[in-house]
Amino acid sequence: xxxxxxxxxxxxxxxxxxxGLAVGLALLVSAMLxxxxxxxLHTAPRDLPIAVVAPTAVAEQLTAGLEQAQxxxxxxxxxxxxxxxxxxxxxxxxxxAFVVTADGLTVDVASAASPTVATLxxxxxxxxxxxxxxxxxxxxxxxxxxxxxxxxxLSAGALPIALGGFMAGVATTLxxxxxxxxxxxxGTFAVxxxxxxxxxxxxxFGTLSGNFAATAAAAVLxxxxxxxxxxxxxxxxxxxxxxVGALLVVFLGNPLSGxxxxxxxxxxxxxxxxxxxxxxxxxxxxxxxxxxxxxxxTQPILVLLGWAALGAVxxxxxxxxxxGTTAELAD
Numbered sequence: 022x023x024x025x026x027x028x029x030x031x032x033x034x035x036x037x038x039x040x041g042l043a044v045g046l047a048l049l050v051s052a053m054l055x056x057x058x059x060x061x062l063h064t065a066p067r068d069l070p071i072a073v074v075a076p077t078a079v080a081e082q083l084t085a086g087l088e089q090a091q092x093x094x095x096x097x098x099x100x101x102x103x104x105x106x107x108x109x110x111x112x113x114x115x116x117x118a119f120v121v122t123a124d125g126l127t128v129d130v131a132s133a134a135s136p137t138v139a140t141l142x143x144x145x146x147x148x149x150x151x152x153x154x155x156x157x158x159x160x161x162x163x164x165x166x167x168x169x170x171x172x173x174x175l176s177a178g179a180l181p182i183a184l185g186g187f188m189a190g191v192a193t194t195l196x197x198x199x200x201x202x203x204x205x206x207x208g209t210f211a212v213x214x215x216x217x218x219x220x221x222x223x224x225x226f227g228t229l230s231g232n233f234a235a236t237a238a239a240a241v242l243x244x245x246x247x248x249x250x251x252x253x254x255x256x257x258x259x260x261x262x263x264x265v266g267a268l269l270v271v272f273l274g275n276p277l278s279g280x281x282x283x284x285x286x287x288x289x290x291x292x293x294x295x296x297x298x299x300x301x302x303x304x305x306x307x308x309x310x311x312x313x314x315x316x317x318x319t320q321p322i323l324v325l326l327g328w329a330a331l332g333a334v335x336x337x338x339x340x341x342x343x344x345g346t347t348a349e350l351a352d
Contacts, residue, residue, distance in 0.1 A: 057276045060287050066094040066141060067292070069285045070114065072106040072129075073099050075121035083119060086149065103127065110134075110162045113309060113317035116283065117142040125155035131163035133312035135283040136172050163312055168227025175228050175308060176280045178218060182240075183275045183300045185214055186247025190332075191263055193248070194255045200340035203256070204333065207248045215241030222307075229311035239310045243303025246325040247274075249332030250299060256339035274298035279305075296320070299328050 073080045077099075084097045098115060100106035106118035110131045116138045120127040128146035130139035143159050150157035165172045189210045197206045219237035223229040229236055247270055254262030277287060277295025284292035284301070295301040306321035 052272065060276050060291065061281075063288045064137075064282050064286045066091065066138075067285055067287075067289050068096040069094060069116060069138065069283070070096045070098065071142065072109050072115045072118035073097050073121075074101070074103050074106050074118060075099075079121050083121065083149070087145070090145075103129070107162050111313060111316060113313055116285075119146055119149070126150040126153070126157045128157055128159045129162050130159065132161050132165045132170070132172070133163040133308065135286075136165065136170075137282040137286065165312075166227050166230050172228065174222050174226040175304065178222060178228075178307075179275055179278050179280045179300050179304055181218065182243055182303055183247060183270045186211075186244050186299070187251050187266060187270050189214070189244075189248045190251025190266060191255060193252055200336055203252060203336060204249075207252055208245065211241050211245035211248060215239075215244050218244070223311070229307065231311045231314070235310045235315065236307065239303070239306045242322070242325045242329070243299060243306065246303070246328040246332070247299040249329045249336070251332070253332030253335030253339070257335045257342075269298060270300065274300035277301060278303075297324055299325060302328075 073083055075083060080099050087095050087097065098109065100109060100118065103118070103120045106115070106120060107129055109115045110117065110129060113134065116131060116134050118129040119142075120129060126146055126149065128143055130142050132139040139161070146159070147157045164170075169175075189207065193203050193206045193210075197203045216237045219229070219233060219240045223231075223233055223236055251263070251266035251270060254266045256262070258265065274295065277291050277298065278301035279285075279287055279292055279295055280301075284296050284305075286292070287295065296305060302321040302324040306318055306325065309316055309318050309321070
């Protein structure tokens with residue numbers, strides 16, 4: 022009489038993982054949709070740094086007009102001359118400049134910094150010039166490449182960087198034993214993958230320009246930081262570490278990287294947080310190395326070095342803990 026009950030219980034329990042898996046995956050897909058879609062839906066300028074070149078009274082009037090039209094959208098710096106404003110653009114301190122002259126309004130932009138922001142500033146400048154009855158002239162101070170004028174290649178590269186480092190970290194943990202061997206495996210992968218990515222973006226797609234060695238080094242550092250972070254978390258925390266790594270790199274790092282627009286176009290403080298995660302720091306580093314002669318690279322380099330160091334430390338701690346456990350069992 023007890024056998025049918027056992028069979029019934031076994032059959033009942035066998036369906037539980039099926040529905041649990043289905044619900045879990047549905048929640049995962051929903052979370053991904055929210056993580057990737059929500060920042061995009063709320064894209065708008067927030068304290069976007071720009072420069073204004075004009076007499077004091079005109080500069081104040083223009084700044085007030087921008088604030089009235091879009092409150093909190095722009096963080097305005099008054100520059101002494103157009104040359105000074107363009108230098109601020111090249112130094113990555115501002116995204117563009119409005120230059121008021123006797124002949125009209127000149128809008129200096131940098132599509133290499135963000136095609137989205139360049140288009141926005143062009144629209145704002147053109148509208149302002151139309152209201153004043155003057156002519157607007159647009160100058161692209163730091164343009165994107167001719168082969169990829171919209172910078173699509175760099176935006177598309179964010180996901181391979183994030184997923185590549187994530188998968189490499191997980192695979193290394195599963196397939197390679199020993200702290201030194203894991204570090205060597207991850208380092209080798211980062212070099213090969215980084216050089217390959219730089220070659221594709223610069224030599225094939227034509228997205229990036231500039232010094233290839235510097236671009237490749239930036240890509241290597243970005244992938245190394247991502248991979249070591251995931252490797253260290255998984256080595257120390259197991260499956261929970263994979264979940265944490267996925268959260269940091271894929272669910273938060275990728276959509277908050279700002280590569281498709283700009284960090285200042287994302288809801289705050291999420292745009293700033295995105296620059297402190299590997300995908301955002303890698304994208305900024307690649308952009309600044311490729312188009313701006315290495316300007317404003319200190320922060321992304323330090324961020325990536327910090328994540329790489331954290332991953333390496335976690336990996337070493339995990340290795341020492343395993344050795345201690347083995348020694349205790351031997352005693």
